Amino acid sequence: MSTDGTTERPPLEATVDLAAIAHNVEVVARRAGAAVMAVVKADGYGHGATQVGRAALAAGATDLGVATVAEALALRADGITAPVVAWLHTPSTDFVPAVEAGVELAVSSTRQLDRVIAAGARAGRTAVLSVKIDTGLARNGVGPQEWPDLRDALAKAVADESIVLRAAMCHLARGDEPEHPLNDVQAARLDECVRELDHLGVPPQVVHISNSAAALARPDLSRDLVRAGIAVYGTSPLPDGCGLIPAMTLSAEVSMVKKVAAGQGVSYGHTWTAPHDTTLALLPAGYADGVPRLLSNQLRVQINGRSYPGVGRVCMDQMVVDLGVDTDVAEGDRAVLFGSGTDGGTTAKEWAATIGTIDYEIVSGIRGRAQRTYVNSSGPGGPQVPA
Numbered sequence: 001m002s003t004d005g006t007t008e009r010p011p012l013e014a015t016v017d018l019a020a021i022a023h024n025v026e027v028v029a030r031r032a033g034a035a036v037m038a039v040v041k042a043d044g045y046g047h048g049a050t051q052v053g054r055a056a057l058a059a060g061a062t063d064l065g066v067a068t069v070a071e072a073l074a075l076r077a078d079g080i081t082a083p084v085v086a087w088l089h090t091p092s093t094d095f096v097p098a099v100e101a102g103v104e105l106a107v108s109s110t111r112q113l114d115r116v117i118a119a120g121a122r123a124g125r126t127a128v129l130s131v132k133i134d135t136g137l138a139r140n141g142v143g144p145q146e147w148p149d150l151r152d153a154l155a156k157a158v159a160d161e162s163i164v165l166r167a168a169m170c171h172l173a174r175g176d177e178p179e180h181p182l183n184d185v186q187a188a189r190l191d192e193c194v195r196e197l198d199h200l201g202v203p204p205q206v207v208h209i210s211n212s213a214a215a216l217a218r219p220d221l222s223r224d225l226v227r228a229g230i231a232v233y234g235t236s237p238l239p240d241g242c243g244l245i246p247a248m249t250l251s252a253e254v255s256m257v258k259k260v261a262a263g264q265g266v267s268y269g270h271t272w273t274a275p276h277d278t279t280l281a282l283l284p285a286g287y288a289d290g291v292p293r294l295l296s297n298q299l300r301v302q303i304n305g306r307s308y309p310g311v312g313r314v315c316m317d318q319m320v321v322d323l324g325v326d327t328d329v330a331e332g333d334r335a336v337l338f339g340s341g342t343d344g345g346t347t348a349k350e351w352a353a354t355i356g357t358i359d360y361e362i363v364s365g366i367r368g369r370a371q372r373t374y375v376n377s378s379g380p381g382g383p384q385v386p387a
Contacts, residue, residue: 009334010371011253011284016047019378020234020247020340022059027243028231029060032215034222037063037085037208039229041071046290046364047233047248048372050078056232057082065227069093072103085167087132088140095119099127104166106130108140110150117162129154130167131197131204135189136182137173147193155200167225168194168204171211176237178217187221213237234340235349235359246347248363249339250370254303256282257323257331266320267312272297279323281308283335286317289368291337294355302336302345303329338362 029036038056040049053064053075064080066072067088075084086098087106096119098105107113107129120127131154134141142150157163170190174180187209197203207223212231214221217238230237234246260266262276281303287293291314299310301321308329311322323329341347348362 009253009373010369011255012289012368012370013251014046014366014370014372015249015251016051016372016374017245017247017249017340017377018051018055018374019376020245021047021052021055021232022378024232024234024244024247025056025059025061025228028212028215028226028228031217031219031242032210032222032226033219034210034215035063035225036061036215037065037225037227038232039065039227040075040232041065041067041229042364043071045230045233045360046366048374050075050080051374052232052247053080053082061228063225065229069095069098069103069105073097073101076101076103083166085130087130087169095127096123099123099125102128104128104130106132106167106169107150108132108134108142109146110153113150113153113157113163117157120162126161126164128164128166130169131165133168133170133190133193135170135186135193137171137186139171141170151193151196151200154197155202158202165197165202165204167206167208168197169208169227172209172214175211176213178213178238183214183218183221211237216242230360233363235347235363245342246338246340246349248348248366250285250337250348250366251339252283252285252335252337254281254329254331254333254335255284255318257327257329258282265312267296267315269313271313272311274322276325278325279327279329280311281321281323281329281335283319283321283337284317284369285319285337286315286368288316289370290362290366291319292351292355292357292362292365295351298354299337299351300346302343303333305343307344308335 038061040053044052063083072084072086085104099119100123116127132141134143174182208225210226215226234244236242264274293314296313308321312320338346338348349359352359
């Protein structure tokens with residue numbers, strides 16, 4: 001609390017609306033017609049893995065997905081007991097703590113399977129596994145050449161009661177192009193591998209293919225479960241938005257307001273020069289906090305409901321906004337850098353489009369001095385839910 005009894009807010013704040021997370025999970029489940037795994041890797045795409053995970057599970061998600069064992073163990077340490085699967089491992093990954101914590105491990109090779117079985121023996125516990133099959137992405141996952149060996153090794157391990165085979169999965173290379181024929185090819189390849197496992201008497205309990213885009217646009221690919229990543233956070237990989245609500249709002253306190261004369265260059269290199277006498281606002285947000293330097297002279301922010309352009313180079317710690325000649329903006333006011341866009345403001349997706357990247361990179365890159373706070377806007381006064 002401040003000295004006048006008001007609640008202090010951090011100078012740079014990433015506010016995460018957990019009601020939006022819940023809404024997005026429900027949208028994905030409805031459109032996919034399947035259970036939802038909420039992917040919370042990379043600290044929940046920058047939103048906070050544990051907080052997002054709890055909100056997603058409360059909204060009906062059945063599983064959480066992460067990349068690494070360390071991410072899975074962090075969720076367990078925070079008290080999350082729901083199924084958690086980790087799918088990206090290196091030769092130095094220690095599987096013993098994961099097996100002990102009941103983390104589901106997706107293996108992509110016979111070498112990984114052998115190491116997980118050994119970890120289960122050391123832990124005195126049967127490991128729960130997924131098998132990740134490379135059906136066309138050529139990233140992690142077992143490839144066609146090694147698949148027969150891994151398939152037979154999985155069958156033997158199940159027969160030996162060394163593992164429980166819970167799931168078979170693959171990852172789409174063109175999922176954000178829903179009608180691309182490769183999506184159907186990849187699904188058919190995974191289905192064939194599942195049939196082979198079934199023929200050996202070890203059918204997986206769960207099969208999943210779809211990422212966010214496929215979950216939203218291709219319910220025919222849903223199988224038992226869909227893995228929703230960016231959609232959980234409210235950004236649609238499809239043009240129509242799908243009724244999702246962006247969950248993160250990035251805002252900054254106006255740290256200084258100052259007048260400058262016409263002809264004054266602003267920030268490093270003077271890449272912007274005041275065309276007339278004007279007023280500038282300084283915001284404590286820079287590229288060390290996740291505001292891309294490439295947005296210099298290209299972004300807009302909202303202050304007191306009005307839109308203002310960012311001018312000059314984005315610096316490591318700060319950026320400058322042109323308020324114009326007549327302004328009521330004062331030091332201590334709040335600038336919204338991006339948010340839900342429902343009030344006409346900027347979104348993370350617009351930042352990404354401006355600099356030729358994807359919104360995944362924008363939201364997961366918010367860091368540094370940006371402090372997270374959590375709200376739940378589901379009550380009166382919450383944001384309008386898109387139709």
